[in-house]
Amino acid sequence: xxxxxxxxxxxxxxxxxxAAFTLAGICIQSQATASEGKKDFSGSPSFSEPxxxxxxxxxxxxxxxxxxxxxxxxxxDLPDRPAYFKIEQGATFGRMLDQxxxxxxxxxxxxxxxxxxxxxxxxxxxxxxxxxxxxxxxxPGHAGTHVYNPSLGFRYMQLRKLRVxxxxxxxxxxxADLFGNMRIAPSLGNSFLxxxxxxxxxxxxxxxxxxxFFNRDWQFDYSLSFALFGYGMxxxxxxxxxxxxxxxxxxxxxxxxxxxxxxxxxxxxxxIFLREPIGGDHNPNWLxxxxxxxxxxxxxxxxxxxxHASHQLVLELYFMIN
Amino acid sequence: xxxxxxxMAGCEKLFMDDDLKSDPEDVFEEIWDFTDRYYSFFxxxxxxxxxxxxxYRPQVEQDMSPIExxxxxxxxxxxxxxxxxxLLSSFDRSRYWKWFLDSPENFxxxxxxxxxxxxxxxxxxxxxxxxxxxxxxxxxxSSFGNSxxxxxxxxxxxxxxxxxxxxxxxxxNGGGDPGNGRDIASRFTSERVFAGTxxxxxxxxxxxxxxxxxxxxxxxxxxxxxxxxxxxNRRSYSATTYFAQYxxxxxxxxxxxxxxxxxxxxxxxxxxxxxxxxxxxxxxxxDPDGKSIESGVPPHIYAEIPEVNDSLDLTYDPIIETAIxxxxx
Numbered sequence: 001x002x003x004x005x006x007x008x009x010x011x012x013x014x015x016x017x018x019a020a021f022t023l024a025g026i027c028i029q030s031q032a033t034a035s036e037g038k039k040d041f042s043g044s045p046s047f048s049e050p051x052x053x054x055x056x057x058x059x060x061x062x063x064x065x066x067x068x069x070x071x072x073x074x075x076x077d078l079p080d081r082p083a084y085f086k087i088e089q090g091a092t093f094g095r096m097l098d099q100x101x102x103x104x105x106x107x108x109x110x111x112x113x114x115x116x117x118x119x120x121x122x123x124x125x126x127x128x129x130x131x132x133x134x135x136x137x138x139x140p141g142h143a144g145t146h147v148y149n150p151s152l153g154f155r156y157m158q159l160r161k162l163r164v165x166x167x168x169x170x171x172x173x174x175x176a177d178l179f180g181n182m183r184i185a186p187s188l189g190n191s192f193l194x195x196x197x198x199x200x201x202x203x204x205x206x207x208x209x210x211x212x213f214f215n216r217d218w219q220f221d222y223s224l225s226f227a228l229f230g231y232g233m234x235x236x237x238x239x240x241x242x243x244x245x246x247x248x249x250x251x252x253x254x255x256x257x258x259x260x261x262x263x264x265x266x267x268x269x270x271x272i273f274l275r276e277p278i279g280g281d282h283n284p285n286w287l288x289x290x291x292x293x294x295x296x297x298x299x300x301x302x303x304x305x306x307x308h309a310s311h312q313l314v315l316e317l318y319f320m321i322n
Numbered sequence: 323x324x325x326x327x328x329x330m331a332g333c334e335k336l337f338m339d340d341d342l343k344s345d346p347e348d349v350f351e352e353i354w355d356f357t358d359r360y361y362s363f364f365x366x367x368x369x370x371x372x373x374x375x376x377x378y379r380p381q382v383e384q385d386m387s388p389i390e391x392x393x394x395x396x397x398x399x400x401x402x403x404x405x406x407x408x409l410l411s412s413f414d415r416s417r418y419w420k421w422f423l424d425s426p427e428n429f430x431x432x433x434x435x436x437x438x439x440x441x442x443x444x445x446x447x448x449x450x451x452x453x454x455x456x457x458x459x460x461x462x463x464s465s466f467g468n469s470x471x472x473x474x475x476x477x478x479x480x481x482x483x484x485x486x487x488x489x490x491x492x493x494x495n496g497g498g499d500p501g502n503g504r505d506i507a508s509r510f511t512s513e514r515v516f517a518g519t520x521x522x523x524x525x526x527x528x529x530x531x532x533x534x535x536x537x538x539x540x541x542x543x544x545x546x547x548x549x550x551x552x553x554x555n556r557r558s559y560s561a562t563t564y565f566a567q568y569x570x571x572x573x574x575x576x577x578x579x580x581x582x583x584x585x586x587x588x589x590x591x592x593x594x595x596x597x598x599x600x601x602x603x604x605x606x607x608x609d610p611d612g613k614s615i616e617s618g619v620p621p622h623i624y625a626e627i628p629e630v631n632d633s634l635d636l637t638y639d640p641i642i643e644t645a646i647x648x649x650x651x
Contacts, residue, residue: 051625097338102593105350141341143598187591187599238524266337295334302359304527309334 034079040058074304081119083322084285088114090314094136096149097307100238100300101194102140110136112312116155122165125171125206129155132179136310145187153179159206168209175204175225181308192264196298196306200230200260200267221288225295227267229261234300256300267296273316288316323496342408346391349596350382352411353395356592359526360604363587366614367403374401389413389594393437404560406589407602421583425556430492430581433639434462446610447474457486458646466561472543473511479544482553488546489642491553497560497585507568508541510550510575517568536567550575551645559583566619567609578625578645581618609610623648
């Protein structure tokens with residue numbers, strides 16, 4: 001149904017994988033059948049000039065969509081593994097219950113920030129999250145006291161596309177998280193620190209789906225991951241990790257550690273995202289706006305469990321770095 | 323999938339244990355239960371917490387006022403005879419102060435200020451430091467909650483190297499951070515000293531404890547190997563009791579005054595659903611002989627200021643004078 005109308009060849013050392021992320025959301029790489037030394041202006045498909053080996057090219061074209069309107073799309077001579085510097089930032093609302101600290105639910109606002117190296121090729125997605133942090137300022141229902149709830153961690157993710165030519169795109173893989181979740185509770189001249197350190201392997205599924213409404217195509221991503229196994233440390237299992245008395249400190253640590261499995265650890269992360277290209281022809285970057293729900297539970301001895309849930313409104317920015 | 327996401331996100335409370343209610347019965351149960359699981363001196367003080375439940379629980383009524391409930395819970399907690407047990411509300415703070423109210427005061431700051439400092443003291447961080455003579459130096463430390471730095475201690479150590487003795491006065495010091503006490507004690511020993519064992523609750527049983535041995539390690543820098551007198555009274559509480567115990571184990575140190583107030587249990591806390599906060603002792607400390615210091619660390623030399631009648635002489639401090647005499651002996 002689509003039809004090439006105009007072709008531009010842009011030579012750039014920083015060309016990128018854009019065909020997979022166009023407004024149309026339609027894979028057009030199949031149209032980019034190379035035919036060296038031959039130009040064809042009569043119709044589809046479009047062709048490019050032979051290029052120096054060190055150069056990369058993006059072909060920009062306007063194509064007619066299902067609605068009959070013309071939209072820009074790209075054909076690119078891309079690196080095999082286009083890599084992005086990814087920045088995640090968001091506003092969050094958290095709810096937690098740490099029965100070592102209190103039997104009350106604490107809830108309140110917060111924020112999150114993460115930096116990753118993200119690779120998104122036609123058949124796989126991989127990501128190394130080298131710094132992930134969040135912070136919540138939570139209170140119990142009566143709002144008389146407050147607790148600081150920071151979290152720091154690292155992430156590795158590897159997803160493979162199940163069928164390259166299938167629509168929607170369906171990725172399946174695994175996510176490995178290492179994170180520390182802390183609760184700092186100032187109370188009666190003392191401050192108490194409670195800490196959990198978790199390493200967990202989580203199967204993850206991701207669906208990338210293009211749909212058409214309001215006279216344009218929209219690219220949506222859905223993701224779901226859940227805990228399978230891992231290793232966790234509760235520092236300590238019974239009482240605070242560290243007690244700060246006014247302005248000093250006293251460690252009274254007694255650590256509980258052991259294997260994590262669905263019986264004592266549950267972790268679900270699910271989200272929905274809208275993806276949009278940004279940056280124009282020379283800067284094939286993109287962003288995602290999304291909503292993420294993250295929940296985990298750690299069961300400890302003596303029926304002292306930790307629950308943590310957060311709603312996250314996230315803006316992800318992807319800047320190509322190769 | 324979107325519907326599934328929203329459904330799960332909206333029902334997260336279903337994945338958590340219930341939040342507590344703020345009615346009197348739930349509040350009382352939470353107070354009793356938290357104390358039962360975290361309080362550290364039931365065995366040592368021979369307190370039957372279950373029997374106290376039988377006494378106080380029937381008195382809880384759903385329609386009782388917050389003040390009535392507070393007073394009832396405070397009475398129950400008072401039975402623990404512990405200065406580190408408090409119930410805090412917007413209208414009152416329950417407490418147990420008999421550990422010093424039944425004892426002589428043994429400290430008058432104005433006497434120190436007028437007759438020993440005489441406006442000559444240096445404020446070295448939280449420490450007030452003065453030379454009482456060319457042989458004796460004196461330091462007053464009013465709160466272990468005010469952190470003393472290594473720089474503060476270096477300055478004092480440097481100043482007293484030629485002194486025959488040092489007095490460290492921690493009377494009326496209500497405690498704070500025990501780490502400050504360890505830092506100070508490390509300046510008066512040249513070898514590692516076993517100071518006692520800290521027992522930390524690690525389970526709900528009244529005898530569930532995890533033992534941590536506590537040592538005083540000598541400081542790498544400036545130290546003082548002369549004679550030291552530590553002055554204590556009954557209001558030397560909590561971290562000050564720890565400090566007295568640390569110093570008591572050092573060879574060149576003599577404790578003078580009265581037994582410290584005790585308070586050897588580092589507190590744990592709990593938020594309650596009606597905006598109150600509960601605090602209870604959750605550790606205990608035994609000296610190297612296996613004796614608890616919860617009721618205080620005794621001095622080597624008892625000394626006192628005569629009680630206030632018409633005979634109080636505010637021109638000198640008998641406890642300081644005893645210390646001077648001991649150091650010059």
